[in-house]
Amino acid sequence: MNLTPNNIDEIYGQNSAFRARLVELLKTVSPEEETHDQPGGWTIAHVAEHVAIVEHGMSRLCSRLLRAAREDGVEYSGGPLVSESFREQLAASAGRKVEAPDQVKPTGEVSVAESIERLAASEAAFEELREEMARYDLSNHHFPHPYFGPLTASDWLAMAGLHAFRHTAQIERMLADIRK
Numbered sequence: 001m002n003l004t005p006n007n008i009d010e011i012y013g014q015n016s017a018f019r020a021r022l023v024e025l026l027k028t029v030s031p032e033e034e035t036h037d038q039p040g041g042w043t044i045a046h047v048a049e050h051v052a053i054v055e056h057g058m059s060r061l062c063s064r065l066l067r068a069a070r071e072d073g074v075e076y077s078g079g080p081l082v083s084e085s086f087r088e089q090l091a092a093s094a095g096r097k098v099e100a101p102d103q104v105k106p107t108g109e110v111s112v113a114e115s116i117e118r119l120a121a122s123e124a125a126f127e128e129l130r131e132e133m134a135r136y137d138l139s140n141h142h143f144p145h146p147y148f149g150p151l152t153a154s155d156w157l158a159m160a161g162l163h164a165f166r167h168t169a170q171i172e173r174m175l176a177d178i179r180k
Helices: 008-027 044-072 084-093 112-135 153-179
Strands: 143-145 149-151
Touching (some): 008 112, 044 112, 044 143, 044 153, 084 149
Antiparallel strands (some): 143 149
């Protein structure tokens, strides 16, 4: 995972690879596996729905923060894209299990196939922002993350990929348990 990207395209590339890996994994999940009860209460369908909910929310946050940066009119002239505070918080949280806030908890009414469709819609929403995310200085506007504190649009963008990566590993562990 690259937390010191040189440009927005590197974040997008990493996110695309993480999302593709997640989607390919989800496509291998049978209907029985997606609803198989797991210790801790969430099924694979729940995890997939959660990731789709979070990605949708992150795309909206990035859009809102980008709008504020666009209104400032300050173009990006180099420098860190991912804030030092985000990198520090991420390092401090490695391996820590966290409780999903209520607004991103799954309903249990969404299939894995529907979550895959929602992930594709979020990816398209992120892609619509790509050119301007690279153009404007995103460092002056923040929105608080419940565990990582105030994040910039580029932090949220990086978080989207890292979130997919984290839950892909979770689903891999769940499948290994189910398939043993």
